[in-house]
Amino acid sequence: MAGSRDFFNRRLHSLLGVIPVGLFLLVHLTVNHFATRGAGSFNKAVNFMENLPFLIVLEFLLIYLPLLFHAIYGLYIVFTAKNNVGRLSYFRNWMFLLQRVTGVITLIFLAWHVWETRIRYALGQTELNYDMMHDILSSPVMVVIYLIGVLSTVFHFANGLWSFMVSWGLTVSPRSQRVSTYFTMIVFLALAIISVRTIFAFI
Amino acid sequence: MSQKTVKFIITRQNSPETAPYQEEFEIPYRPNMNVISALMEIRRNPVNSKGEATTPVYWEMNCLEEVCGACSMVINGKPRQSCTALIDNLEQPIRLEPMKTFPVVRDLAIDRSRMFDALKRVKAWIPIDGTYDLGEGPRMPEPKRQWAYELSKCMTCGVCLEACPNVNSKSDFIGPAPLSQVRLFNAHPTGAMNKAERLNAIMGEGGLASCGNSQNCVQSCPKGIPLTTSIASLNRETTIQSFRNFFGSDK
Numbered sequence: 001m002a003g004s005r006d007f008f009n010r011r012l013h014s015l016l017g018v019i020p021v022g023l024f025l026l027v028h029l030t031v032n033h034f035a036t037r038g039a040g041s042f043n044k045a046v047n048f049m050e051n052l053p054f055l056i057v058l059e060f061l062l063i064y065l066p067l068l069f070h071a072i073y074g075l076y077i078v079f080t081a082k083n084n085v086g087r088l089s090y091f092r093n094w095m096f097l098l099q100r101v102t103g104v105i106t107l108i109f110l111a112w113h114v115w116e117t118r119i120r121y122a123l124g125q126t127e128l129n130y131d132m133m134h135d136i137l138s139s140p141v142m143v144v145i146y147l148i149g150v151l152s153t154v155f156h157f158a159n160g161l162w163s164f165m166v167s168w169g170l171t172v173s174p175r176s177q178r179v180s181t182y183f184t185m186i187v188f189l190a191l192a193i194i195s196v197r198t199i200f201a202f203i
Numbered sequence: 204m205s206q207k208t209v210k211f212i213i214t215r216q217n218s219p220e221t222a223p224y225q226e227e228f229e230i231p232y233r234p235n236m237n238v239i240s241a242l243m244e245i246r247r248n249p250v251n252s253k254g255e256a257t258t259p260v261y262w263e264m265n266c267l268e269e270v271c272g273a274c275s276m277v278i279n280g281k282p283r284q285s286c287t288a289l290i291d292n293l294e295q296p297i298r299l300e301p302m303k304t305f306p307v308v309r310d311l312a313i314d315r316s317r318m319f320d321a322l323k324r325v326k327a328w329i330p331i332d333g334t335y336d337l338g339e340g341p342r343m344p345e346p347k348r349q350w351a352y353e354l355s356k357c358m359t360c361g362v363c364l365e366a367c368p369n370v371n372s373k374s375d376f377i378g379p380a381p382l383s384q385v386r387l388f389n390a391h392p393t394g395a396m397n398k399a400e401r402l403n404a405i406m407g408e409g410g411l412a413s414c415g416n417s418q419n420c421v422q423s424c425p426k427g428i429p430l431t432t433s434i435a436s437l438n439r440e441t442t443i444q445s446f447r448n449f450f451g452s453d454k
Contacts, residue, residue: 006409
């Protein structure tokens with residue numbers, strides 16, 4: 001194939017951010033939203049996810065491996081940019097910077113979040129249920145960390161959706177890119193409301 | 204009698220190897236001055252604002268009407284052509300810097316060779332030479348000719364590379380200008396015969412995929428070229444080309 005590794009990796013990075021990582025994010029936020037209907041509903045939903053067949057295979061194929069690639073290649077992308085919003089403070093240039101900043105915040109947050117929930121559960125140190133999240137979020141510091149982490153994540157996803165559509169040549173004309181800006185910002189707002197409500201449902 | 208003056212803070216550099224330094228100048232104001240006529244005034248009387256004699260500031264210029272691309276520099280933080288930078292429209296003191304994305308030759312003059320190398324790499328031309336007269340090329344539809352004409356206005360001035368956050372010493376990105384030229388030559392009915400070659404060239408290292416969609420290029424281009432439309436259109440073309448390369452195609 002004439003296309004270089006650069007081209008392939010960058011396109012793969014863009015694809016994996018939406019499929020499957022972005023789709024998993026939507027499922028994850030949806031399942032967690034059961035918390036707003038009370039501890040019982042949440043525990044039932046989590047229990048269903050916990051007992052999916054081939055769970056570990058699904059987790060590795062649809063979450064861990066794509067996420068790791070997206071994160072590591074994403075860090076490389078972050079470090080090859082020389083941001084210049086100070087001189088050229090255009091809207092898209094700000095979004096370019098925010099995409100990188102929220103990407104790094106999301107990575108740090110996810111490392112902590114996966115350790116605190118999935119790994120500790122795998123080590124048998126905690127149960128996966130409403131009380132686990134309630135305990136974590138009983139500290140105001142953790143609430144702030146979760147708010148920052150989750151808002152970064154949903155912004156990174158929504159704005160990433162915009163650049164995914166450009167990178168794959170779905171939105172070409174300036175008008176289509178403007179419409180998709182509005183669309184992805186609505187996605188951001190909707191997911192932000194959903195996830196913030198979920199966080200407060202655990203408190 | 205106090206005369207109206209124009210203040211400049213110019214980032215200078217004696218040679219490619221030496222360290223840059225700033226020098227201030229204050230020159231008499233004349234109506235309708237632009238940055239180039241001000242630099243000419245400094246060249247005529249190379250005395251800095253402290254009254255010390257200095258070397259004249261060196262810069263490049265050619266057409267003086269924003270079609271050649273030679274006089275690009277960073278003016279008050281923004282990369283642009285100095286010939287169309289009118290003094291009356293600029294906040295003072297006016298800060299002039301070279302476009303440091305490129306190797307600085309001296310003072311404000313830079314070496315844009317990398318752009319011409321990139322044009323060669325992406326085959327930004329239409330091969331028409333044969334062993335016999337190939338005759339006239341096919342006609343181009345008028346609406347297509349109109350937007351292609353806009354792309355042809357590129358003067359390789361380097362402003363889009365300077366504005367792009369992904370063109371820097373840590374990356375080998377060729378920048379928006381040569382990418383848009385690929386779209387121009389692929390749009391031409393004769394040029395389209397070598398479309399795949401050009402697309403494969405920009406799918407190489409430092410090519411199209413290095414774009415991060417900051418869209419500074421389209422905001423900065425002095426010719427108003429729809430660079431981001433070109434890039435997005437090439438994204439679509441290379442998506443299809445990569446499938447053709449992988450699965451095979453008779454096109």
